Amino acid sequence: MIQSQELAEVVRMHRKAAKLSRAQLSEMAGVGKTVIYDIEKGKETVQLNTLRKILKVLNIKIVLTSPLMDNLQITGNEKG
Numbered sequence: 101m102i103q104s105q106e107l108a109e110v111v112r113m114h115r116k117a118a119k120l121s122r123a124q125l126s127e128m129a130g131v132g133k134t135v136i137y138d139i140e141k142g143k144e145t146v147q148l149n150t151l152r153k154i155l156k157v158l159n160i161k162i163v164l165t166s167p168l169m170d171n172l173q174i175t176g177n178e179k180g
Contacts, residue, residue, distance in 0.1 A: 102162075108142040114158040115140075129153040 115125050115136075122136040129136075131150050139146055139154065155162065 104142040104144045108140050110160065111136075111154065111158065112140045114160055118158065125154065125157060129157045 115122070118125075120128070122140070123133050126133040126136050129150075131153055135146065135150055136154065139151070
């Protein structure tokens with residue numbers, strides 16, 4: 101599972117690589133400047149919808165995995 105500090109570093113790294121200020125990113129994502137600051141400082145209570153907007157602007161994707169999903173892929177591949 102991704103830790104809040106790991107997410108903070110990824111968001112900060114992508115924002116800086118895109119040469120965006122926190123204010124610019126917040127405007128592009130349609131969220132408040134404080135939210136960008138909070139995420140980059142590792143705050144753990146950010147709304148999922150808000151986070152998704154920020155990740156979309158930065159072209160960051162989250163991949164969901166689980167043992168159940170892994171089993172379904174193996175079973176599906178064997179049948180194909």
